Amino acid sequence: xxxxxxxxxxxxxxxxxxxxxxxxxxxxxxxxxxxxxxxxxxxxxxxxxxxxxxxxxxxxxxxxxxxxxxxxxxxxxxxxxxxxxxxxxxxxxxxxxxxxxxxxxxxxxxxxxxxxxxxxxxxxxxxxxxxxxxxxxxxxxxxxxxxxxxxxxxxxxxxxxxxxxxxxxxxxxxxxxxxxxxxxxxxxxxxxxxxxxxxxxxxxxxxxxxxxxxxxxxxxxxxxxxxxxxxxxxxxxxxxxxxxxxxxxxxxxxxxxxxxxxxxxxxxxxxxxxxxxxxxxxxxxxxxxxxxxxxxxxxxxxxxxxxxxxxxxxxxxxxxxxxxxxxxxxxxxxxxxxxxxxxxxxxxxxxxxxxxxxxxxxxxxxxxxxxxxxxxxxxxxxxxxxxxxxxxxxxxxxxxxxxxxxxxxxxxxxxxxxxxxxxxxxxxxxxxxxxxxxxxxxxxxxxxxxxxxxxxxxxxxxxxxxxxxxxxxxxx
Amino acid sequence: xxxxxxxxxxxxxxxxxxxxxxxxxxxxxxxxxxxxxxxxxxxxxxxxxxxxxxxxxxxxxxxxxxxxxxxxxxxxxxxxxxxxxxxxxxxxxxxxxxxxxxxxxxxxxxxxxxxxxxxxxxxxxxxxxxxxxxxxxxxxxxxxxxxxxxxxxxxxxxxxxxxxxxxxxxxxxxxxxxxxxxxxxxxxxxxxxxxxxxxxxxxxxxxxxxxxxxxxxxxxxxxxxxxxxxxxxxxxxxxxxxxxxxxxxxxxxxxxxxxxxxxxxxxxxxxxxxxxxxxxxxxxxxxxxxxxxxxxxxxxxxxxxxxxxxxxxxxxxxxxxxxxxxxxxxxxxxxxxxxxxxxxxxxxxxxxxxxxxxxxxxxxxxxxxxxxxxxxxxxxxxxxxxxxxxxxxxxxxxxxxxxxxxxxxxxxxxxxxxxxxxxxxxxxxxxxxxxxxxxxxxxxxxxxxxxxxxxxxxxxxxxxxxxxxxxxxxxx
Numbered sequence: 001x002x003x004x005x006x007x008x009x010x011x012x013x014x015x016x017x018x019x020x021x022x023x024x025x026x027x028x029x030x031x032x033x034x035x036x037x038x039x040x041x042x043x044x045x046x047x048x049x050x051x052x053x054x055x056x057x058x059x060x061x062x063x064x065x066x067x068x069x070x071x072x073x074x075x076x077x078x079x080x081x082x083x084x085x086x087x088x089x090x091x092x093x094x095x096x097x098x099x100x101x102x103x104x105x106x107x108x109x110x111x112x113x114x115x116x117x118x119x120x121x122x123x124x125x126x127x128x129x130x131x132x133x134x135x136x137x138x139x140x141x142x143x144x145x146x147x148x149x150x151x152x153x154x155x156x157x158x159x160x161x162x163x164x165x166x167x168x169x170x171x172x173x174x175x176x177x178x179x180x181x182x183x184x185x186x187x188x189x190x191x192x193x194x195x196x197x198x199x200x201x202x203x204x205x206x207x208x209x210x211x212x213x214x215x216x217x218x219x220x221x222x223x224x225x226x227x228x229x230x231x232x233x234x235x236x237x238x239x240x241x242x243x244x245x246x247x248x249x250x251x252x253x254x255x256x257x258x259x260x261x262x263x264x265x266x267x268x269x270x271x272x273x274x275x276x277x278x279x280x281x282x283x284x285x286x287x288x289x290x291x292x293x294x295x296x297x298x299x300x301x302x303x304x305x306x307x308x309x310x311x312x313x314x315x316x317x318x319x320x321x322x323x324x325x326x327x328x329x330x331x332x333x334x335x336x337x338x339x340x341x342x343x344x345x346x347x348x349x350x351x352x353x354x355x356x357x358x359x360x361x362x363x364x365x366x367x368x369x370x371x372x373x374x375x376x377x378x379x380x381x382x383x384x385x386x387x388x389x390x391x392x393x394x395x396x397x398x399x400x401x402x403x404x405x406x407x408x409x410x411x412x413x414x415x416x417x418x419x420x421x422x423x424x425x426x427x428x429x430x431x432x433x434x435x436x437x438x439x440x441x442x443x444x445x446x447x448x449x450x451x452x453x454x455x456x457x458x459x460x461x462x463x464x465x466x467x468x469x470x471x472x473x474x475x476x
Numbered sequence: 477x478x479x480x481x482x483x484x485x486x487x488x489x490x491x492x493x494x495x496x497x498x499x500x501x502x503x504x505x506x507x508x509x510x511x512x513x514x515x516x517x518x519x520x521x522x523x524x525x526x527x528x529x530x531x532x533x534x535x536x537x538x539x540x541x542x543x544x545x546x547x548x549x550x551x552x553x554x555x556x557x558x559x560x561x562x563x564x565x566x567x568x569x570x571x572x573x574x575x576x577x578x579x580x581x582x583x584x585x586x587x588x589x590x591x592x593x594x595x596x597x598x599x600x601x602x603x604x605x606x607x608x609x610x611x612x613x614x615x616x617x618x619x620x621x622x623x624x625x626x627x628x629x630x631x632x633x634x635x636x637x638x639x640x641x642x643x644x645x646x647x648x649x650x651x652x653x654x655x656x657x658x659x660x661x662x663x664x665x666x667x668x669x670x671x672x673x674x675x676x677x678x679x680x681x682x683x684x685x686x687x688x689x690x691x692x693x694x695x696x697x698x699x700x701x702x703x704x705x706x707x708x709x710x711x712x713x714x715x716x717x718x719x720x721x722x723x724x725x726x727x728x729x730x731x732x733x734x735x736x737x738x739x740x741x742x743x744x745x746x747x748x749x750x751x752x753x754x755x756x757x758x759x760x761x762x763x764x765x766x767x768x769x770x771x772x773x774x775x776x777x778x779x780x781x782x783x784x785x786x787x788x789x790x791x792x793x794x795x796x797x798x799x800x801x802x803x804x805x806x807x808x809x810x811x812x813x814x815x816x817x818x819x820x821x822x823x824x825x826x827x828x829x830x831x832x833x834x835x836x837x838x839x840x841x842x843x844x845x846x847x848x849x850x851x852x853x854x855x856x857x858x859x860x861x862x863x864x865x866x867x868x869x870x871x872x873x874x875x876x877x878x879x880x881x882x883x884x885x886x887x888x889x890x891x892x893x894x895x896x897x898x899x900x901x902x903x904x905x906x907x908x909x910x911x912x913x914x915x916x917x918x919x920x921x922x923x924x925x926x927x928x929x930x931x932x933x934x935x936x937x938x939x940x941x942x943x944x945x946x947x948x949x950x951x952x
Binding site for chain 1: 692694746
């Protein structure tokens with residue numbers, strides 16, 4: 001046991017495990033074995049105990065750990081919280097609530113003491129149980145690889161590392177160590193209630209699986225090690241792809257380049273979106289296959305299937321042109337680079353009107369017909385030309401209104417509901433409310449960026465032309 | 477079922493599944509469903525049946541499949557082999573023997589018919605059982621990802637693809653399809669004897685696991701899909717690393733550049749060595765973790781731990797300088813690029829002696845001392861200078877002999893066993909037997925590439941110098 005511990009610090013943890021090390025000590029065999037081992041390995045440690053208030057003996061156990069720390073001559077910190085109440089309040093399971101409060105405590109104490117490392121006592125049997133749980137619920141690589149010997153939990157702290165020096169040590173060796181060294185362990189009775197599922201695995205399913213392969217636990221521990229390595233290879237590949245496909249990192253949102261995503265394979269996308277979810281919400285613990293597949297399908301279809309898809313938790317995804325947005329509900333996504341009109345404004349020939357987002361709308365009149373061919377072949381949707389003689393009322397620009405209809409160029413009869421036109425044109429929904437519409441009375445003459453109205457088009461009999469242009473103001 | 481099948485051909489298999497398709501048909505529900513589905517999807521198919529001779533009804537089943545093929549109006553091929561005898565002869569398990577003979581038959585028939593694709597009827601339940609078997613024995617990613625929907629089996633054919641169109645279809649849906657379409661299936665009784673282990677999984681362990689998660693099978697099938705994608709990402713990374721670290725591909729061996737391996741992480745190395753094993757021996761099915769770890773340790777230690785390590789099957793690994801060799805016992809590893817002397821030869825001043833591997837040994841005399849500084853600072857171990865006046869006997873070059881000792885330059889007194897010198901110098905063992913030694917009588921004066929003998933060195937009182945040079949002959 002001790003040799004393994006020392007080897008862990010000399011090899012895997014070398015250069016990482018700077019002292020002091022904050023050790024989470026419950027008082028059970030695992031954590032006492034870890035603590036004793038660290039002391040014998042002459043590490044500078046701080047003992048930290050978290051009282052979950054879940055059992056009557058909890059108070060007594062806290063005192064026991066405190067006394068032990070004193071006997072070793074080590075600094076001791078503890079905290080007590082009503083985990084059950086916290087779980088109820090936040091609709092967490094007891095286990096989830098316990099985990100959150102415990103790690104919150106450990107990381108905050110590590111910061112207090114300037115510790116860069118927190119040691120916890122997960123053992124090889126815990127690892128097997130964890131992997132098996134993930135297996136039962138159909139996890140991907142990140143679950144099946146099990147717990148890492150050295151990791152970070154960015155939801156609690158971006159820098160402080162969590163280490164698991166006993167992850168390769170079996171429970172029976174820990175128990176033996178405790179016996180041989182006369183460590184006074186407390187019986188952790190939570191095992192028998194809070195973690196019923198895990199206990200059923202431990203006492204029933206795992207022994208059952210050992211009838212198929214007596215070396216099952218060792219085999220699974222080895223699998224986890226191998227998968228951890230492969231997970232790292234996948235992560236390295238995802239790192240590179242992230243770099244090359246990421247557009248912006250904003251407040252509560254990320255963008256990726258659609259082209260980069262569409263030319264990539266689904267496995268890479270799945271990993272990318274999983275990472276994006278964790279980036280936006282470090283507390284996301286299980287980005288399930290279905291959630292990820294929804295986004296992959298959305299991307300592969302070029303956003304065509306819908307304007308917006310739910311991702312996971314409060315995250316959603318939408319596309320705009322070449323950008324895929326992954327955002328949370330509170331994201332501050334910029335709309336400033338679109339033309340937006342919050343107040344209606346009159347339009348007069350020759351007088352530019354300023355719109356939100358630093359756009360300018362100008363109407364001017366071309367005397368006589370100058371360049372009909374140029375007009376006919378125009379590809380710039382931010383310019384339009386109309387027959388002056390058909391414009392009989394005052395022009396103004398405004399945002400959309402209930403009941404708006406539109407007769408786009410190329411549709412000789414009837415009209416569409418504006419909302420249908422927007423959908424047909426795949427206008428991102430965020431753009432719609434304040435998108436500028438050039439109107440005469442209630443009639444829409446031009447939707448900049450999209451289409452002008454059929455009735456006002458230039459024809460063979462047009463004599464005078466009105467020219468509209470919407471352009472972004474350059475401030476140099 | 478049919479819709480899924482058609483979608484498989486239109487999507488995953490598009491552009492790959494050129495017709496005709498050879499279909500392996502046992503007569504059980506899975507293969508009859510597959511056959512019927514392919515016929516309805518209007519694929520051009522050839523029916524292939526392999527008789528394992530494992531059960532009394534086997535003959536009758538072969539006739540049944542033949543009749544069915546006739547009823548569909550399809551070409552039919554079959555073969556009958558004594559699987560049990562083949563297993564005994566080759567010390568294979570019955571399952572392994574059956575697999576080998578069956579695939580050997582299917583691939584050879586596919587070649588006969590010019591089919592580029594073989595379809596087999598593995599279903600989603602088979603997939604779950606396969607993944608669970610791998611899980612029980614502690615497989616890595618390549619096992620846990622399960623069977624691939626489209627793959628190659630290079631041990632049988634490098635090009636022809638094996639496809640599994642029913643891999644996402646559950647057994648119950650297949651049975652239902654067979655009932656609805658009145659397919660006359662044969663009861664495959666091998667299920668009840670040959671594949672006892674798999675049947676125990678099916679009828680006992682999987683239902684047990686479903687008590688932990690009722691959606692276990694679906695979850696596992698989804699896991700397999702996700703891991704398949706990640707396996708592809710890992711493979712892509714290994715491809716790149718293979719390209720950059722591979723030295724030579726020879727007959728029965730490969731070499732890699734030590735530096736490239738030593739700067740890489742263990743996970744990448746594990747995958748590289750697994751691939752090397754499969755490259756050298758396509759029939760290797762399970763390159764286990766321990767075998768791979770042995771090689772990884774050997775590399776990480778810079779070959780220091782031993783001169784040669786066993787890898788897996790008949791493969792072994794050794795290092796020479798910057799090259800790591802992975803080879804099988806019959807590998808034709810070139811020694812030609814080393815100087816080798818199989819026959820002793822006399823050395824005369826000015827007369828070059830040709831050695832094996834196109835090397836030439838020349839002794840010449842420098843009258844007077846020309847460049848003592850140059851000699852002292854020489855770094856070329858394939859040149860040596862000695863004091864002529866100390867050379868009192870005839871010179872010759874030979875390979876090593878029992879009892880050889882050597883007093884290397886820098887060792888003023890005593891001598892070493894030549895074998896110890898070789899070990900100290902880390903001379904690859906394959907080089908040793910015929911490495912040229914320049915001798916005077918029984919005394920070794922120079923070991924080209926390594927060291928000259930201390931007693932014959934140039935000193936302040938040297939007046940005439942003998943110059944030795946071993947060089948590779950260039951043939952332009």
